[in-house]
Amino acid sequence: MIDPDAIDNLKKIVGKDRCFDSAEQLACYCYDAYFEEAMPDLVLFPCTRDEVSGILKICSIHKIPVTARGAGTSLCGASIPAKGGVVLCFSKMNRIVEINTKDRYAIVEPGVVNADLQKALAPFGFFYPPDPGSMAMSTIGGNVAQNAGGPRCLKYGVTVDYVLGMEVVLASGKVVRFGSRNVKDVTGYRLSSLFCGSEGTLGMVTSIILKVLPLPESVSTLLVTFDDLDNTAKAVADIIGAGILPVALELMDKTTIRTIEEKAHIGLPVDAEGTLLIEVDGVKEACEKEIKKITEKLEANGAVNIEVAKTEDERETLWHARRSVYGVFAKLSPSLYTEDIVVPAGKIPEMTRMIVDIADKYKLLVGVMAHAGDGNMHPMIPADKSNKEEWARVKKAFDEIMAAAASLNGTLSGEHGIGLAKTEYLPLVMDEDAIEFMGVIKKAVDPDGILNPGKFV
Amino acid sequence: MADSYGQNCNKCGFCLSVCPTYQAQGTEDASPRARIQLIDFFSDHKIGSSEKLKDIISKCLMCGSCANICPAGINHPERYVRMREKMIRDHGDRPEIKSLVYLLAKESRIRMAAGAARMAQKIVPHVFAEKYRLGSIALKQFPVFNKVPFRTAARKAMARKPGKKSKGVPALKYGRVAYFTGCATNYLFEDTGFAVLDILRHMGVEVIIPETQTCCGIPMLFHGGRENVKSNINTNLACLDAQGIDAVIVDCPTCGAALKNDYPALAEEFGLDQDAANRVAEKVVDISTFIMAHARPQDFPQNHETIRVTYHQPCHLRNHMPSPGSAQGLLNALQGVEYIPALDMDSCCGGGGTFFYEYPEVSRGIANKKVTNAKATGANLWVTDCPVCRINLGGYLDDSADLTVVHPARLAAQFLPDLKGRKG
Ligand SMILES: Cc1cc2nc3c(=O)[nH]c(=O)nc-3n(C[C@H](O)[C@H](O)[C@H](O)COP(=O)(O)OP(=O)(O)OC[C@H]3O[C@@H](n4cnc5c(N)ncnc54)[C@H](O)[C@@H]3O)c2cc1C
Ligand code: SF4
Ligand code: SF4
Numbered sequence: 001m002i003d004p005d006a007i008d009n010l011k012k013i014v015g016k017d018r019c020f021d022s023a024e025q026l027a028c029y030c031y032d033a034y035f036e037e038a039m040p041d042l043v044l045f046p047c048t049r050d051e052v053s054g055i056l057k058i059c060s061i062h063k064i065p066v067t068a069r070g071a072g073t074s075l076c077g078a079s080i081p082a083k084g085g086v087v088l089c090f091s092k093m094n095r096i097v098e099i100n101t102k103d104r105y106a107i108v109e110p111g112v113v114n115a116d117l118q119k120a121l122a123p124f125g126f127f128y129p130p131d132p133g134s135m136a137m138s139t140i141g142g143n144v145a146q147n148a149g150g151p152r153c154l155k156y157g158v159t160v161d162y163v164l165g166m167e168v169v170l171a172s173g174k175v176v177r178f179g180s181r182n183v184k185d186v187t188g189y190r191l192s193s194l195f196c197g198s199e200g201t202l203g204m205v206t207s208i209i210l211k212v213l214p215l216p217e218s219v220s221t222l223l224v225t226f227d228d229l230d231n232t233a234k235a236v237a238d239i240i241g242a243g244i245l246p247v248a249l250e251l252m253d254k255t256t257i258r259t260i261e262e263k264a265h266i267g268l269p270v271d272a273e274g275t276l277l278i279e280v281d282g283v284k285e286a287c288e289k290e291i292k293k294i295t296e297k298l299e300a301n302g303a304v305n306i307e308v309a310k311t312e313d314e315r316e317t318l319w320h321a322r323r324s325v326y327g328v329f330a331k332l333s334p335s336l337y338t339e340d341i342v343v344p345a346g347k348i349p350e351m352t353r354m355i356v357d358i359a360d361k362y363k364l365l366v367g368v369m370a371h372a373g374d375g376n377m378h379p380m381i382p383a384d385k386s387n388k389e390e391w392a393r394v395k396k397a398f399d400e401i402m403a404a405a406a407s408l409n410g411t412l413s414g415e416h417g418i419g420l421a422k423t424e425y426l427p428l429v430m431d432e433d434a435i436e437f438m439g440v441i442k443k444a445v446d447p448d449g450i451l452n453p454g455k456f457v
Numbered sequence: 458m459a460d461s462y463g464q465n466c467n468k469c470g471f472c473l474s475v476c477p478t479y480q481a482q483g484t485e486d487a488s489p490r491a492r493i494q495l496i497d498f499f500s501d502h503k504i505g506s507s508e509k510l511k512d513i514i515s516k517c518l519m520c521g522s523c524a525n526i527c528p529a530g531i532n533h534p535e536r537y538v539r540m541r542e543k544m545i546r547d548h549g550d551r552p553e554i555k556s557l558v559y560l561l562a563k564e565s566r567i568r569m570a571a572g573a574a575r576m577a578q579k580i581v582p583h584v585f586a587e588k589y590r591l592g593s594i595a596l597k598q599f600p601v602f603n604k605v606p607f608r609t610a611a612r613k614a615m616a617r618k619p620g621k622k623s624k625g626v627p628a629l630k631y632g633r634v635a636y637f638t639g640c641a642t643n644y645l646f647e648d649t650g651f652a653v654l655d656i657l658r659h660m661g662v663e664v665i666i667p668e669t670q671t672c673c674g675i676p677m678l679f680h681g682g683r684e685n686v687k688s689n690i691n692t693n694l695a696c697l698d699a700q701g702i703d704a705v706i707v708d709c710p711t712c713g714a715a716l717k718n719d720y721p722a723l724a725e726e727f728g729l730d731q732d733a734a735n736r737v738a739e740k741v742v743d744i745s746t747f748i749m750a751h752a753r754p755q756d757f758p759q760n761h762e763t764i765r766v767t768y769h770q771p772c773h774l775r776n777h778m779p780s781p782g783s784a785q786g787l788l789n790a791l792q793g794v795e796y797i798p799a800l801d802m803d804s805c806c807g808g809g810g811t812f813f814y815e816y817p818e819v820s821r822g823i824a825n826k827k828v829t830n831a832k833a834t835g836a837n838l839w840v841t842d843c844p845v846c847r848i849n850l851g852g853y854l855d856d857s858a859d860l861t862v863v864h865p866a867r868l869a870a871q872f873l874p875d876l877k878g879r880k881g
Contacts, residue, residue, distance in 0.1 A: 020484070024509045027498050028484075028491035033468045045484065072485065073470040091483045111483075115474070136474035326469065327528020334465035 070142030082454030110141025232274030
C-alpha cells in the first residue's frame with residue numbers, strides 16, 4: 001500500500017487530469033505487448049522535467065516503485081509495473097523541441113512517437129534511421145530505453161548510434177545531463193549509451209538529443225526466392241562478406257511465407273524454401289552498382305527468382321508483406337510468443353534448423369523471420385496461453401531456443417530487450433561478474449531499487 | 458476468456474497509431490486495445506459495471522480504424538456496440554440521446570422533430586445563435602434544416618421535369634437505381650440530394666426514391682437501441698429489395714456501411730429476411746463510385762475556371778466501403794478541379810455521430826487540427842462524403858475562412874452542362 005499522504009502529494013504535482021487512480025483506468029496500464037500483467041497503484045502523466053523530478057523525490061522518500069512507460073509496445077514486458085506503484089507515462093511529454101539540420105541533430109521529449117519525428121524531418125530532407133516495426137506508435141523514450149532497432153539498422157545502426165546526449169532524472173529526483181549537440185564528442189564516459197537499453201532501471205529520460213541524417217537520394221528493393229534455406233542464408237553471408245552493406249536484408253522461411261500468403265494473398269512465392277527482402281539506398285548510380293553486385297552473389301547461390309520493385313507502390317507491397325508477418329501469426333492463435341535472439345550472421349542456417357527441430361520436438365508451429373544481415377532472428381510460435389499444457393511446451397521450446405542461441409555464440413535479444421521475458425536466461429550469456437557490475441551501477445543511481453523493480457537488474 | 462466476437466488482443470499496439478481518441482487524449486484508456494482489455498476484464502468479472510467504464514467505452518468515435526488495422530482480426534465496433542448496450546442498460550443514457558433513439562425509430566417522429574428544429578432555428582434570436590453551442594459547434598455554424606424534406610421536394614421536382622435534363626449529351630440509359638437518401642440529406646442537406654438526382658438523371662439513369670425508406674438505424678445501434686433497429690431494417694429492405702433495381706445509391710458512408718455490412722449480419726441475428734438483406738447489400742454503391750464506374754467524360758465537360766479543392770475521407774467510407782478512393786478519383790477526373798490533398802486527409806474529423814455533442818473538448822481538438830491542415834492547402838472547397846463530417850468540419854469554419862464543405866456530388870454537379878450553379 002502506498003502512503004495516502006504520498007499519493008496526495010503526487011497528485012498535486014500533476015493535477016487531477018493527469019493522474020489516474022480508478023480501477024478502470026489502472027487496468028489500462030497493467031499490460032504492454034508482452035503477455036503478462038501487473039496492476040499499478042497510480043498512473044501519472046508528467047509534462048515537464050521538474051514534474052518528473054518532483055514525483056521521483058516523493059517516490060524515493062516513500063520507496064514507491066516507479067515504472068516508466070512510453071506507448072507500452074515493449075515485447076518483453078519492460079513497461080509492466082511488476083511491483084505495482086507508480087507508472088510514469090510520458091505520452092503527454094511529446095514536443096519536438098528543435099530540429100537543426102545544419103548541425104544534424106534534433107532535440108525531442110521522450111513521448112515523441114518515432115513516426116512523428118520522421119514526419120517532421122521529411123520536409124527538411126532528413127530522417128532518423130532507427131525504424132522499429134512499432135515506429136508508428138512507439139516513443140523515442142521507449143526506443144532509447146530498449147535501444148530499439150529495425151530493418152534498416154543493418155546499414156545505419158540502432159538507437160544508441162544516434163543518441164548524442166540526454167537529460168535524465170535519477171531516482172532521487174536529481175537531474176543530470178550528459179553528451180552534447182555535437183556528432184563528435186569523447187568528453188568523459190559515454191553515459192548516454194549506458195542509458196540505451198537500460199529499460200527504465202537507471203533513471204527517467206526527459207530530453208534526448210538525436211543525430212539525424214539526410215534522406216538518401218534513391219532506394220531500391222528486391223524480393224528474392226530460393227529453393228533451399230541454406231542457400232538463402234549463404235547468400236546473406238556472401239553479400240555481407242563481400243563488403244556490400246544493404247539497408248535491409250530480411251529473411252523469411254517457408255512456414256512464414258506460406259502462412260502470410262494463405263492469410264493475406266499478396267502473391268508471395270509459396271514454393272520457396274526461403275526468401276530475402278533486400279533494400280539498398282544511396283546515390284542512384286551507386287544503388288544500381290550495388291544491386292548488380294548483390295544480384296551476382298544471389299545468382300551464385302542459386303536464387304530462383306529475383307524481382308526488383310519498379311514503382312514505389314510495388315516497393316510498398318513488398319514491405320507490406322514483410323510487416324504483415326507479425327499480424328498474420330497473431331491471427332493464428334490467441335497468444336503469439338515471439339523472440340529476438342541473435343547469432344553471428346553465418347550461423348543463421350544452423351540456428352534456423354535448430355529452431356525448427358525444437359518446435360517439432362514440442363509439436364509446435366514455428367515461423368522464422370530474421371533481420372538476416374545482423375543475425376537477429378524472430379522465431380514466432382502461435383499458441384494459446386490459456387491452454388496450460390500447450391503453454392508449458394511453448395515455454396520449454398523457448399528455453400531450448402535461448403540455450404541454442406547461446407551455444408552458437410549468440411545472445412538473448414537483438415532489439416526487444418530483457419524485461420520480464422528473459423531475465424532468467426541472462427546467465428546464459430553474461431557471467432556472474434558482469435551481472436554483478438550491472439548491479440553496482442544500478443545501486444549507485446537507484447540505491448533503493450525503486451526504478452522498474454522486478455526486472456533484469 | 459475473451460467472448461466470441463473476436464480473437465484475443467495481443468496488445469501489439471498497432472491500433473494506437475490510427476485511433477483518433479488515443480491521439481487526441483494521449484492516454485491509454487482512450488485507446489482501442491484498452492477498451493478491448495476492459496471489455497475482457499468485465500466479462501471475466503475482474504471489474505464491475507460502472508459509470509466510469511461506460512464513459513471509457515462510449516468515448517469512442519466508432520470510426521472502425523482500429524478494426525481495419527488490427528492484425529488479430531478483432532471486430533472492435535461489434536464488441537463496443539455490445540458493451541455500450543450493457544452499459545446503457547446498467548447506467549442509462551443522457552435524456553437527449555435517449556430521445557434521439559426514440560425519434561429515429563419512426564420516420565414520422567424524425568419528420569416532426571426536424572420540423573420543430575427548423576422552427577426553432579428560425580425563432581432563436583441571433584444573439585443566442587452567436588453565443589450558444591451544440592456540443593462543440595456554435596449554433597450559428599449549424600446547417601439550416603431543409604424547408605421541406607428532400608424526398609418530398611424531389612418528388613415534386615421529378616414530376617415537374619420528367620426524364621431529360623440536359624441538351625447535347627445523349628442519355629446513357631444505364632438502368633434504374635433506388636436512391637437511399639439518409640436522414641441528413643432528407644432533412645438537412647438537400648443540396649446533396651438534388652446534386653445526386655441531377656447527376657444520375659443527366660447520366661440517363663432512371664432514379665426511384667422509395668417513399669417509405671427511413672433512418673438506416675446505425676445511430677440507434679450505437680446508442681443501445683439494438684431492438685429498435687429491427688423495424689427500420691424491415692422497412693428499408695421492403696422498399697429497397699424491389700424488382701428491376703440495378704443499384705442502391707447512397708450518399709452517406711454510414712448509411713452505406715449499414716446497408717452493405719450491418720443489415721445482412723443483423724438480419725441473421727434477428728431472423729429477418731436474410732436473402733433480401735444480401736440482395737440489397739450486393740447492390741449498394743456510393744454515388745462517387747457509381748459515377749466513376751458509369752459516367753463518360755462527356756457527362757462532365759470541363760469547367761471554365763479552375764476550382765481548388767481538398768478532401769476529407771470519412772472513416773466509415775475508408776473502413777467499411779469497398780472502394781474508399783472513389784471520391785478522390787472523381788476529384789482527379791474532373792477537368793478543372795485542382796485537387797490538393799491535405800496532410801491528414803484520411804484521419805477522423807472528430808464528429809462521430811453524436812460524439813461532437815457528447816465529448817465536445819475531445820472533438821474540438823481533433824477537428825481544429827483538420828481545419829488547420831485543410832486551410833493550409835489553400836483550397837476553396839472541402840469535399841467530404843459524410844454529412845456528420847460536413848456538420849462537424851463546417852462547424853469550425855467561420856465566415857473568415859474562404860473554405861466551404863460540400864459533398865462530392867455537389868461538386869460534380871457543377872460540371873453538368875445545363876445545371877451549373879444550381880442552388881440546392
Ligand atoms: C508490432 C511490434 C513490432 C516491434 N518491432 C520492433 C523492432 O523492429 N525493433 C525493436 O527494437 N523493437 C520492436 N518492438 C518492441 C517495442 O516497440 C520497442 O521496444 C519500443 O522501443 C518500445 O517503445 P514504447 O514507447 O512502447 O516503450 P514502452 O513499452 O512503454 O517502454 C519500454 C521500456 O522503456 C522504458 N521507458 C519508456 N520511456 C522511458 C523514459 N522516458 N525514461 C526511461 N525509461 C523509459 C520503460 O520503463 C520500459 O522499460 C516491436 C513491438 C511491437 C508490438
Ligand atoms: S491492433 Fe488489435 S491486437 Fe493489436 S493491440 Fe490493437 S486491438 Fe489488440
Ligand atoms: S473506433 Fe475509432 S475512436 Fe473508437 S477505438 Fe477504434 S479507432 Fe479509436
